[in-house]
Amino acid sequence: MIAGYNFGYLDEATKRMIRRALPKAVAIPGHQIPFGAREMPLPYGWGTGGIQVTASILGPDDVLKVIDQGADDTTNAVSIRRFFHRVAGVATTERTAEATIIQTRHRIPETPLRAGQILVYQVPMPEPLFKLEPRVAETTRLHALADYGLMQVKLYEDIAAQGEVATSYNHPVMVNHRYLMSPSPIPAFDNPKMHRNAGLQLFGAGREKRIYAVPPWTDVRSLDFEDHPFRPVRAPHACALCGSEESYLDEVITDDAGGRMHVCSDTHYCGGRQ
Amino acid sequence: MSPLLQAQGLHLRFGAVRALDDVAIEIWPGEVVAIVGESGSGKSSLLRVLAGQARADAGQVLYRDAAGAEHSILDASDAALRRLMRADWGFVHQNARDALRMEVSAGGNVGERLMAAGQRHYGDIRAQAARWLERVEMDPARIDETPRNFSGGMQQRLQIARTLVTNPRLVFMDEPTGGLDVSVQARLLDLIRGLVADLDLAVLLVTHDIAAARLLAHRIVVMRAGRVVEHGLTDRVLDDPQHPYTQLLVSSVLAA
Numbered sequence: 362m363i364a365g366y367n368f369g370y371l372d373e374a375t376k377r378m379i380r381r382a383l384p385k386a387v388a389i390p391g392h393q394i395p396f397g398a399r400e401m402p403l404p405y406g407w408g409t410g411g412i413q414v415t416a417s418i419l420g421p422d423d424v425l426k427v428i429d430q431g432a433d434d435t436t437n438a439v440s441i442r443r444f445f446h447r448v449a450g451v452a453t454t455e456r457t458a459e460a461t462i463i464q465t466r467h468r469i470p471e472t473p474l475r476a477g478q479i480l481v482y483q484v485p486m487p488e489p490l491f492k493l494e495p496r497v498a499e500t501t502r503l504h505a506l507a508d509y510g511l512m513q514v515k516l517y518e519d520i521a522a523q524g525e526v527a528t529s530y531n532h533p534v535m536v537n538h539r540y541l542m543s544p545s546p547i548p549a550f551d552n553p554k555m556h557r558n559a560g561l562q563l564f565g566a567g568r569e570k571r572i573y574a575v576p577p578w579t580d581v582r583s584l585d586f587e588d589h590p591f592r593p594v595r596a597p598h599a600c601a602l603c604g605s606e607e608s609y610l611d612e613v614i615t616d617d618a619g620g621r622m623h624v625c626s627d628t629h630y631c632g633g634r635q
Numbered sequence: 636m637s638p639l640l641q642a643q644g645l646h647l648r649f650g651a652v653r654a655l656d657d658v659a660i661e662i663w664p665g666e667v668v669a670i671v672g673e674s675g676s677g678k679s680s681l682l683r684v685l686a687g688q689a690r691a692d693a694g695q696v697l698y699r700d701a702a703g704a705e706h707s708i709l710d711a712s713d714a715a716l717r718r719l720m721r722a723d724w725g726f727v728h729q730n731a732r733d734a735l736r737m738e739v740s741a742g743g744n745v746g747e748r749l750m751a752a753g754q755r756h757y758g759d760i761r762a763q764a765a766r767w768l769e770r771v772e773m774d775p776a777r778i779d780e781t782p783r784n785f786s787g788g789m790q791q792r793l794q795i796a797r798t799l800v801t802n803p804r805l806v807f808m809d810e811p812t813g814g815l816d817v818s819v820q821a822r823l824l825d826l827i828r829g830l831v832a833d834l835d836l837a838v839l840l841v842t843h844d845i846a847a848a849r850l851l852a853h854r855i856v857v858m859r860a861g862r863v864v865e866h867g868l869t870d871r872v873l874d875d876p877q878h879p880y881t882q883l884l885v886s887s888v889l890a891a
């Protein structure tokens with residue numbers, strides 16, 4: 362751990378502020394809690410919200426895993442992991458089962474979480490209604506009144522225009538039968554993993570300065586219609602590396618001649634099966 | 636039987652202007668009441684106060700729901716008003732664009748209130764929307780078009796379909812035919828008359844079109860400068876007006 366920084370980089374006052382927001386978020390599942398986000402030494406869009414949440418909950422005994430689009434070895438994931446190793450001296454891992462805290466962008470690991478683990482999402486836009494209702498005061502009112510007809514209208518329009526719901530990413534969910542929530546942009550394929558998950562799921566949005574949470578074992582239902590039930594879509598292939606027919610796949614270009622293959626987006630899961 | 640909506644002693648000022656000056660009004664189930672008067676007489680203000688969209692400075696508005704429970708509209712919370720607006724009431728605006736979602740299809744516009752009320756069967760919602768388009772004499776084949784493609788008269792029909800699809804008990808209409816061509820107005824009034832009779836709706840209709848009031852209303856309330864100057868059964872008020880202002884209103888129509 363390098364000298365000159367507070368443990369976990371964030372000053373204690375900021376951590377306390379975030380730690381005060383977190384129990385509120387846990388107490389009202391899916392409800393967005395404002396917090397006074399700090400400037401972080403990296404630009405918005407790089408996960409400043411998630412990093413601040415992680416920094417506030419991290420203890421010396423924690424074991425941290427960081428993934429970006431499911432991969433442990435992308436630049437973003439590597440830098441965040443290194444960052445916390447340097448400013449908090451915590452152990453890091455790529456093994457989902459070993460981690461106590463997993464910070465993620467765009468995926469939920471394939472290996473199910475167990476009780477005690479915490480999944481921290483980096484969230485670019487926490488407000489699920491923002492495209493439909495740009496006025497913040499009005500979205501706040503809609504949440505307060507649980508008035509979500511508008512979101513359902515959007516799904517209606519998708520089906521009317523395309524025969525199916527068009528959101529393969531960031532498909533909105535109802536949390537604990539009360540709050541409409543943006544699942545951060547994870548693939549719809551991952552939505553069912555949020556439902557009654559044994560782990561604690563925390564969401565941090567740095568630019569929008571919002572924190573929200575899904576406590577363990579909470580009901581998380583993807584919005585749909587009775588006659589057009591939500592379907593977690595997956596490419597109809599087996600992983601070219603490990604053969605998995607259950608995992609979420611990325612399509613990767615293999616050469617200049619346009620060759621491509623499907624591989625698990627969760628690199629640790631894939632590696633463990635090879 | 637008791638009134639659906641009952642208001643007394645309503646006052647509303649904007650600076651020196653008395654938009655409402657000690658107004659009382661009531662409406663009974665299945666009744667159409669027209670509120671007539673010249674521009675600026677306080678008709679829209681009255682409608683907005685009755686529907687809980689504006690707070691009066693003084694007075695009382697009581698609404699009795701289907702279960703017989705009374706709601707004091709001036710004291711009702713946002714959430715309670717929203718519930719009434721969703722389940723019991725409808726509001727038809729003069730300008731359809733104020734009510735419609737212009738970037739959402741006709742079917743989505745009609746279906747929104749059903750979805751807000753908790754319906755979650757796409758096929759049912761769509762079928763009800765198509766039925767309602769037919770009911771307001773629109774081609775159900777246009778269910779996936781947005782209101783931008785529609786004429787002013789069609790947009791107004793769509794707004795009516797969107798409002799009535801949830802079977803409200805009480806509908807507020809503010810100049811529903813205003814701003815439309817005369818021939819379009821006549822067809823729309825006919826349509827409204829048919830629907831009101833079929834659905835046994837109670838309607839509070841603001842208009843300065845005396846002919847529309849005669850066609851639709853059981854009773855008429857005449858307003859001037861924020862006060863009700865005369866009210867009574869439609870034929871009585873129009874054929875035998877007592878107040879000089881009403882006499883003027885009626886004769887100016889005859890002259891026109």
Ligand SMILES: Nc1ncnc2c1ncn2[C@@H]1O[C@H](COP(=O)(O)OP(=O)(O)OP(=O)(O)O)[C@@H](O)[C@H]1O
Pocket residue numbers: 649652653654672673674675676677678679680681843
């Ligand atoms: N928001 C407001 N602010 C200031 N004055 C207002 C406001 N709303 C209404 N008024 C005034 O209150 C009076 C009654 O207005 P209201 O809109 O109720 O009349 P109206 O009978 O509906 O007229 P019109 O036939 O032109 O629609 C008018 O003098 C109007 O200028």
Ligand SMILES: [Mg+2]
Pocket residue numbers: 678679680809
């Ligand atoms: Mg008016």
Ligand SMILES: [Zn+2]
Pocket residue numbers: 600601602603604605608624625630631632634
């Ligand atoms: Zn694989």
